[in-house]
Each structure stands twice: as C-alpha cells, then as structure tokens.
Amino acid sequence: MKQVNAYAAPSASEALSPLTIERRDPCATDVELEILYCGVCHSDIHMAHNDWGMSLYPLVPGHEIIGRVTRTGDSVSRFKPGDLVGVGCMVDSCRQCEACEESVEQFCPSMIMTYASPDKKHGGVTHGGYSKSIVVDQDFVLRVPENLDVKAVAPLLCAGITTYSPLKEWNVKAGDTVGVIGLGGLGHMGVKFAKALGAKVVMVTRSVSKGEDAKALGADEVLLSTDEAQMAAYAGKFDLLLNTIPVQHDVNPYVNLLKRDATMVMVGVIGNVDEVNFGPLVFGRKRLAGSLIGGIKQTQEMLDFCGEHNIVPDVEVVAMENINDAFERTIKGDVRYRFVIDMASL
DSSP states (O other): OEEEEEEEBSSTTSOOEEEEEEEOOOOTTEEEEEEEEEEEOHHHHHHHTTTTSOOOSSBOOOOOEEEEEEEEOTTOOSOOTTOEEEEOSEEEOOSSSHHHHTTOGGGOTTOEESSSSBOTTTOSBOOOSSBSEEEEEGGGOEEOOTTSOHHHHGGGGTHHHHHHHHHHHTTOOTTOEEEEEOOSHHHHHHHHHHHHTTOEEEEEESOHHHHHHHHHHTOSEEEETTOHHHHHHTTTOEEEEEEOOOSOOOOHHHHTTEEEEEEEEEOSOOSOOSOOOOHHHHHHTOEEEEOOOOOHHHHHHHHHHHHHHTOOOOEEEEEGGGHHHHHHHHHHTOSSSEEEEEGGGO
16 A cells, blocks of 8 residues: 545535545556646535535545556556556446446446545545545546647546537537537537537527637637527527536526427536426427536547647646635636646645
C-alpha cells in the first residue's frame, strides 16, 4: 500500500480538508498514474453534501482525472510509463452482464464509481481524483491525445461524454438542427460537439449575454426562451434538443420546438420536472429521453474526436487549497465553464 495526499469531505456538513489515504500497489492488470489535473463536477458537490443519500465518508471526490502513467502491472500491454491518460466516472464493472457486453458499462448494476463506491474487488471504498495518484484497472483507463491542452482536458471525462453520448446515440449529423438548452458546463460542450458534427446549433437560453457567449463558442443562432414570439417562430424546427438545465423546470415549452418524431434528451436534471402535458408528445410522436455519460469505448471515441477537432472545455484552473471556494462558486454558477484543479498545488 502507498500513502497518498488527498482532499476529502469528512462529513456532509464539513468543508473539504487535507487527508492521507492509501492506494493499492498495482496488480497485474492495473495502471498507476500521477494525477496532474482533476475537474470539479457539480456531482462532486452533491456527493460531498450527501444530497443523493448515498455518500460514504471520508469522501475524496473527483471523477475527471488526467495524469501520466507511473507504473503498470505485469499484464498491461496498452499503456507504459509516461503515457498521458484519463480516468472518468467509473473504475470497474462486472464485465459479464448485458450492459458490459454491449460496451455500456455505465448501466452495469455492479458498476464501481471512481469515488464513494464500495470496491468489491479490492475492498474498502474508492477514492477519487482530488489526490496525488490513483490505481485503476487498465480496462477503465483512457488514452488522451497529446495535442490537446492538458489542463483543459479533465472535464471531457464527465461533462464531455455526457453531451457527446446523446448526440451520437441520436445520430446527429450535418444538416440537422440541434438546440442546446442552457449554457453551463454541459451546455457549452453540447454547442462545441454539435457544431463539430456538422449540425446547425441553436442556443436556447433565458439570457441575452449567454446567447452572445454561445455564439462565441460556435452556436449559429440564439433563441430566447422568454420571448413568446421567438419560441413560436421556432416551433417544430428541431431534430434534437439537448436539455442541460440542472434543476426542476417546465419542459412543455421546449417540447413544442421539436419536429415530429424528434427527441428532447435530458442530461442536466436528475429528479423531477414540472408536470408534463403529453398531448404534444402523443400528437407529434415526440419523445422525452434521458442519457448518462457513456461506456469506455464511446468515451475513448469522444477523446479521439476531440483530438481530431481540437475540442476542449473552457476552464478556470484553481489550486487545491481553494476547492471550497470553487464549490461555492459552482453552486452560484460563477464559472466559465468548468473548474479544474492543478494537482501540483496539493
């Protein structure tokens, strides 16, 4: 075992603070990496505060991890010391169920999360990327293109794949019209990916200033959702809506924007939305759907796509000692568009 410096939430009501944790020595199929950068995801905050009632303490957050390989197990052939790699939201699965066989390990009933998850294979509880190093089975390690800005890559492992996956699953292509609802950590990646896939991209927002930001990110048009005339003009125009709003809200006005047989995919809110009028769904054969990150195969595809198109999130880099301030600013929406921790500061 190896002693490693980390930052952890001691309980749901306490701020994150320094903690020494133990990492296992690499077994035959393991990859050890020195963590260079770790993204700050809103789910890190939910888990630290036990908002979902599933947190285990002390809790070391972080599932957007970028680092360099330092050691590998004897059976590892795909990675070597010095490789630039990433670790996302999961570090293992059963490898045998239907989901695993279809490369959608995120739906495996026995999926092991990167942190705050009982580690059935090695014992104890998993600890995340707010730490100096991590050891992960090679099958859950991702290769990162060297041409990308390394300090900005980390959020691709959650915010990136969360938006890339539905765009691919619903077969977005050149000539499609895609609406991205909400501009934040998820929304700004949705704009970048949909544009790179060749779609006409419309930012749907309540804010004029966010509309201008979206255009700078590549959006072709802006639709102000508070403007009834604009909403009426865009009715029935969209092949896909990517809804990134993270809180309970009324989805009915957005349903009217969909073409017949089109889909609105929910990737922001986990929980309830306001009461849905099923009339427009029934009479337009429209769909409301959800999407959850992507499997390892698709996440690697996403990283390769980013390398090809030079796509990274817009980030603000912070020191580890300022993580509690970063949490507060994330809650307030005071970041464009994701925080990334420089782990050299730990």
